[in-house]
Amino acid sequence: MLLRMQYHLSIATKVLLLSLFSMNFNCSNTRSWIKAGYHYTGDEFPVSDIDSTLFTHLICGFAFINSSTYQLSINSSTQQEFSTFTNVVKRKNSEVTALLSIWGGGEDYSVLFSLLNQSSHRRSFIESSITTARLYEFDGLDLTGAVPRTSMHTTSLGTFLNEWRAAVDSEAKKSGKSGLLLTMALHHHMQVMDTVTYPIDSIKKNLNWAHLGAYDYYLPKEENFTHPHAALYDPITNGTNTNSRVKDLISRGLPASKLVLGLPYHGYGWTLVNPSDNNVGAAASGPAVTIDGSMAYKYIKWFIKTIGYGAVPMYNDTYVVNYCTIGSSWINFDDVEAIKAKVSYAKKMGLLGYNVFQVGNDDNWVLSRAAGRLILASRYFRHV
Ligand SMILES: *[C@@H]1O[C@H](CO)[C@@H](O)[C@H](O)[C@H]1NC(C)=O
Ligand SMILES: *[C@@H]1O[C@H](CO)[C@@H](O)[C@H](O)[C@H]1NC(C)=O
Ligand SMILES: *[C@@H]1O[C@H](CO)[C@@H](O)[C@H](O)[C@H]1NC(C)=O
Ligand SMILES: *[C@@H]1O[C@H](CO)[C@@H](O)[C@H](O)[C@H]1NC(C)=O
Ligand SMILES: *[C@@H]1O[C@H](CO)[C@@H](O)[C@H](O)[C@H]1NC(C)=O
Ligand SMILES: *[C@@H]1O[C@H](CO)[C@@H](O)[C@H](O)[C@H]1NC(C)=O
Secondary structure, eight states: OHHHHHHHHHHHHHHHHHHHHHHHHHSTTOOOOEEEEEEETTSSOOGGGOOGGGOSEEEEEEEEEOTTTOOEEOOTTTHHHHHHHHHHHHHHOTTOEEEEEEEOOGGGHHHHHHHHTOHHHHHHHHHHHHHHHHHTTOSEEEEESOOOOSHHHHHHHHHHHHHHHHHHHHHHHHHOSOOOEEEEEEOOOGGGTTTOOOOHHHHHHHOSEEEEOOOOSSOTTTOSBOOOTTOSOOTTTOOOOHHHHHHHHHHTTOOGGGEEEEEESEEEEEEESSTTOOSTTOBEEEEOSSSSOEEEHHHHHHHHHHTTTTOOOEEETTTTEEEEEETTEEEEEOOHHHHHHHHHHHHHTTOOEEEEEOGGGSSTTHHHHHHHHTTGGGGGGGGO
16 A cells, blocks of 8 residues: 555656756746745754755855965864764755855954965965865855955955965866855945945856845944934935846846845844834934844744733835834844845846845744745756
8 A cells, every 4th residue: 555655656756847948948038936044053052953954055154264374264163063064964855055154354354365365375365265165065165245345355256266276276187076155245334335346257257146235324323313223215315225126237237037036034123212203214222132233033022022011013015114102112134024025026036036134133944934835836947
């Protein structure tokens, strides 16, 4: 009985597969739609709790750059997590691709740029990055946090990407393994936006794709008015928004098909000057709830339910943001509506997929399921 059922099932599977194959042949230029997510080792969220079936790519961050040797370095407290990451995430989904992310930003950005402008430093870093990726069986490498501040930075970043690609290709040839993927996150940086850019030609030529860090545009520590930190559009105040950034990168020559849209699984709380004046643009006096106002999605949901008993988050589709006022706290974040609208946008614009930051902040996978459901049809493409 059991055997017969299996037989029938396998016939059904074959028929299904055949029809999918023929669908694909009719559909030229099929690309795999990327559903990526960062896991941050500083988070207490265990890797084994990640539902890998909801992702095509999982990125473990962050390794660091040693400021004296310029080699990739992993903190001893997170060594174990990095070394087992690939194995653990592939248990639930053997097809998921694992990347190792290197942090090149924050207050230590000068370490990255003094690495980038010296050929011997670049060589140390590149060699150690490939060795570490292979040692822990990662399928690729990602650079996060790098923001060029000067045109010299732009040039040296471009040179570095040329060398990184050449080294990865040559290692693949020598080892006979499939080559490591190379990706990088592009961030927003108000002060340098107009004068300094990323090396678009080099990115286009050398990287498999670029992640757009499409969040943290407006922070409660920096502004005295409320504003969505990750607005998709902003026709009213003409502030920084994702649609303008995507269009800007495309106009500078980055193909849409090399761009993966970042989705924030966090929001920010602002303290309102006058709680009844609580729209976008209301006067604010700094962060609320946490020291810098940042809140994980799952914490926001908990906060609204318990502290803001009865509060109903609004969705504003002009900006594509959810927000909620609880007492004098104004909390803006991406709930299911905003996430769905952004994934639809990514499809409409012909982008390569999306990348969430970060998986451990989801609330029972509500956002990841909402994002993944919109693209059911293209899920099949990657198996062919
Ligand atoms: C950098 O590498 C040097 C030499 O291996 C080591 O002594 C030092 O502790 C490392 N620094 C950090 C911050 O890991
Ligand atoms: C290692 O981790 C500790 C604790 O999280 C942190 O304070 C330290 O800066 C980390 N070291 C490096 C080199 O990243
Ligand atoms: C490289 O960058 C560092 C830090 O920005 C700087 O101090 C150094 O002079 C630069 N070196 C070269 C060769 O440009
Ligand atoms: C918004 O900014 C863009 C670029 O700076 C400009 O071309 C456009 O006219 C502005 N729109 C409004 C409504 O201010
Ligand atoms: C916010 O700051 C700007 C300049 O930093 C100032 O012109 C403006 O009056 C401030 N607004 C409020 C509501 O405090
Ligand atoms: C969204 O917010 C803007 C600015 O506060 C407002 O003009 C607009 O009416 C809002 N839209 C919705 C659907 O609430």
